[in-house]
Amino acid sequence: MAGAGVAGVAIAKRGDSPSAQWEAPAASAAPATTSGAKPVEESATVESITLSATGDIIMGSAPNRLPANGGEGFFDSVKKGLASDLVMGNLEQPLTGDTGSSKCGSPPRPNCFAFRSPPAYAEHLKDAGFQLLNTANNHSKDYGTAGYRNTVEALEGAGLEHTGAEDQITVVEIKGVKVAVIGFSPYAGANNLNDLDAAAAIVEKAKSEADLTVVQVHMGAEGSDKQHVKPGNELFFGENRGDPIKFSHTVIDAGADLVIGHGPHVLRGMEFYKGKLIAYSLGNFAGGGKTLSSNGVLKYAGILHVSLTKDGEYTGGKFLSTYMNTTGVPTRDSKNERGRELVAQLSESDFGDSAVSIGDDGTIKPPA
Numbered sequence: 001m002a003g004a005g006v007a008g009v010a011i012a013k014r015g016d017s018p019s020a021q022w023e024a025p026a027a028s029a030a031p032a033t034t035s036g037a038k039p040v041e042e043s044a045t046v047e048s049i050t051l052s053a054t055g056d057i058i059m060g061s062a063p064n065r066l067p068a069n070g071g072e073g074f075f076d077s078v079k080k081g082l083a084s085d086l087v088m089g090n091l092e093q094p095l096t097g098d099t100g101s102s103k104c105g106s107p108p109r110p111n112c113f114a115f116r117s118p119p120a121y122a123e124h125l126k127d128a129g130f131q132l133l134n135t136a137n138n139h140s141k142d143y144g145t146a147g148y149r150n151t152v153e154a155l156e157g158a159g160l161e162h163t164g165a166e167d168q169i170t171v172v173e174i175k176g177v178k179v180a181v182i183g184f185s186p187y188a189g190a191n192n193l194n195d196l197d198a199a200a201a202i203v204e205k206a207k208s209e210a211d212l213t214v215v216q217v218h219m220g221a222e223g224s225d226k227q228h229v230k231p232g233n234e235l236f237f238g239e240n241r242g243d244p245i246k247f248s249h250t251v252i253d254a255g256a257d258l259v260i261g262h263g264p265h266v267l268r269g270m271e272f273y274k275g276k277l278i279a280y281s282l283g284n285f286a287g288g289g290k291t292l293s294s295n296g297v298l299k300y301a302g303i304l305h306v307s308l309t310k311d312g313e314y315t316g317g318k319f320l321s322t323y324m325n326t327t328g329v330p331t332r333d334s335k336n337e338r339g340r341e342l343v344a345q346l347s348e349s350d351f352g353d354s355a356v357s358i359g360d361d362g363t364i365k366p367p368a
Contacts, residue, residue: 036334038198046175050307051214054085055262058090058139058291058328059113059124063098065289067329070322071121074288075128077331078336081303081320083130085174087122088181089285091133092164092260094118094140094147095154101144114142116199116293120170126158132172132218136183136190137263143189149191163216164190177310180210185218185263186241193219193242194233200254207255211310214254218263219244220281224297226264227342229280229350243333247273257312260304266297267339269347272366277314283339287328294324301330302339317364319343337362 030296050141059074062161067074075082103183104112125133133155141148164168164183168191171180182202184193186362191202205212207348220226221236233243241263248259260280261268268280281302284292292298300323306315321339333339349353357365 029131031365034276035269040205046177048116048307048313049086049174049177049212049308050084050305051086051088052082052256052303052305053087053216053279053282054082054089054243054322054330055259055302056094056265056284056292057089057133058115058288059117059121059285060289061093061291062117063131065291066117066237067288067327071124072119074124074286074329077329078303078322081129081322081332083173084305086131086172086179087129088123088132088134088214088260088324089130090218090282091125091135091151091155092137092139092178092262093117093291094143094151095110095122096143096150097344098145099143099146099147099150101263103134103144105342113139116143116147117288119150119157120298121152122158122160124159125155130160132161132163132170132181133367134164134181134183134218134262135162136185136187136216137218138185138187141187141189144293166191167202169202169205169209171210175214178210179214180206181214182206183216183218184247185219186239193217193247194240196250198246199251202244203256204249205255211254212258212308212312214257215248215251215261217247217261219247220264220267222263224266224295226270227266227297227346228312229268229346245282248280249273251280252276257308258306267300267302267342267346269350270343270356270364271347271351272314272356273316273354276312277317277356277364279308284324285322285323285328288329290326290328292324292328294326294328297342299323299335300339300342314366316354318362319323319358319364320362 217244221234267283321333
């Protein structure tokens with residue numbers, strides 16, 4: 001079985017972080033970071049912790065398509081909505097200077113997209129409250145292995161955790177609860193979502209290293225017509241981008257407590273499988289410098305909140321709608337909640353009896 005010898009377990013302790021809650025904390029409440037965190041009392045009993053997650057994040061594309069003000073305030077509209085005990089996102093670009101090895105060549109090939117933002121932009125992620133970024137996707141090596149190394153250095157320099165390299169299990173400790181996060185995609189250098197035996201093996205390994213196991217996965221075909229999840233493998237420009245349902249069920253069977261999907265650039269539905277939540281795609285969260293299309297349904301996304309006990313029991317969840325404005329800046333959609341409506345409709349359409357139930361306040365409940 002491939003992947004049996006799993007390496008690279010990174011453990012980062014995060015002590016007291018904002019308490020699990022659905023209402024955003026007061027503006028003065030700062031997100032947790034590794035520095036200055038208070039140690040957790042061994043005798044403390046934590047009923048549950050709350051995780052939040054987003055879909056695709058591109059802050060801009062140097063040198064000519066970067067956000068205004070050097071990216072300052074880029075996440076201001078969504079910062080309160082992100083706050084939780086562990087804030088995660090899918091970083092779909094390298095943080096690097098020009099390494100001279102763009103995948104699109106020089107001059108760039110037509111219809112090829114290579115994105116990069118300055119390494120200093122890692123601080124914008126930190127300021128927004130992000131604590132862990134997934135790099136298992138099709139853009140993390142847009143500027144080659146050197147660009148990827150620069151990304152890792154930038155994230156670590158800002159005190160941010162990351163996951164997504166092959167055989168990498170990243171473990172963070174929150175209020176005494178160890179959470180393992182693993183990134184998957186169909187691309188070289190990442191855990192392969194199309195090798196189900198290897199996927200099960202690394203999830204089983206993660207389960208032995210932590211209390212909770214979260215899977216981040218870049219899966220599925222792309223485009224405004226790809227909102228629905230159907231059985232079978234999804235192909236895009238000749239790439240096998242996995243069987244989202246089979247993969248998600250496989251990793252839950254192996255011990256995963258939560259599956260967070262992204263990649264199709266649109267929102268998709270959510271279901272419960274064996275009591276575990278699967279979010280098949282959280283959409284385009286940010287496309288700074290107009291790097292991602294904001295036409296039609298491509299602009300809608302959201303922030304997923306999930307509360308779990310130490311033994312993996314789902315105790316609550318919420319979906320907060322967002323959208324990308326005309327320049328690709330993530331914006332809270334608190335007035336219309338269009339993303340929430342889309343997820344509710346798609347869940348019912350695609351999953352029937354296993355679909356999530358989403359209330360008018362965004363509360364996510366298992367099927368009755």
